[in-house]
Amino acid sequence: MNFKGRSIISIRDLSVDDITNILGTAQKIESLTSQSPSKTLNIAKGKVIASLFFEPSTRTRLSFETAMQMLGAKVIGFSGTEGTSVKKGETLKDTALTVAQYADMIVMRHPLEGSARYVSEVAGIPVINGGDGANQHPTQTLLDLYTIAKRKGKISGLTIAMVGDLKYGRTVHSLAYALSLFDNIRLIFVSPEELKMPKYLVDEISKKQNIDIVETRDISDEVLKSDVIYVTRIQKERFPDPQEYHRLKSAYVIDAKLMEGAAKNTIVMHPLPRVDEISTDVDTMENAVYFPQAGNGVPVRMALILLLLGYDV
Amino acid sequence: MVSEKEELVITKLKDGTVIDHIPAGKSLDILNALGLLKDKDRKIAAIMCVKSRKLGKKDLLKIEDFYLESKILEGKIAIIAPGSNISIIKDYILISKHEVSISDRLVSTLRCINPDCISNAKEDIKSRFDVLSRFPLKVRCHYCERTFCDDGIVVDV
């Protein structure tokens, strides 16, 4: 379970012990930062972290860079490849080898799938994957799990409903996989027929022990009473027929009226950005945790950086 | 079509490799994967669609002065023609004979059909797949993590 020198590329690389360790570290960091008068921890002072965003992603980059700054590390890098050597045709390997001369760690987002895995194999320093195309975004999954654990006090034994586009959403794929590593999980997949969870994934996770999987089209009473409702956006470009899109989309909107039927302690999560799949009248309800959820990205990313650099917290 | 008896008369290999029990119609795919279709100087006997007790019909290849010992090439044959046999002959003597097998990890053997996979970019990168199941064959790309079966599994030639 030693993280020093490892890379975080895919949720599949992590065992349930690894995940528990990361979430525990994030919790310690959160309490340490809240006790610190400056709200920062200068544990990683003197370290240089490269933030390589080959494709812009404001939220992920800001969250990572906030985590780096709060640890006292120096941040170098770029957002978008305009004006960089990448634009001149440099290979990813050469970029990685060059950056590894100055940096102690690379955090990267790249449009090609498997790019972060490749860099982790050639760079010789730890790499954190901040999203490789449609493939993986493990820190999102970890912050989702952290949010659930923080709000519910546990992960095992919970009922989690996932609502919306379950076919193309990599966030829900990774989260469903990660949850299946825990005990006595009940997953309710709520989506239109056209956007069901891929069969290979349902097959894979249903092989785990002590897991219960239900697939449904409706936001039923059971969905509303579950521990977590995880909502994702249904994207227009997935539908050739705009009318079909509007009909389906409106069937999966969570609003305050619908939430009247929810349990008091049901939490509503969303990876953001949200469009209209969660109505703004839910924002002020106690059930809404999607903004704090985004905020949880900072302690989780701080924890990962410290663990990979070999610090004890 | 030639009978098994005649076929033995046609080719008596002194030195090289015999690939037997190839599912009928797959021998040219194997030669292509071995890079031998472009090799103008190589003597090859390709015998197609002969009767086989095991397969009904089979292909058979006899390749002169070529010793198939690379695990990568064997992996390619195992994907194209599962169940086939490789015999190494030296001076008319059978040196070794074994059925092709698929290892748990296939390096430089397959090509990922995902156009957005880093393994298809202009990088110095070897394809790598993990075998998830053998019957039916199911593999996962080490890079893009996508799972492939049937037509999705493409040998890198």
Ligand SMILES: [Zn+2]
């Ligand atoms: Zn791939």
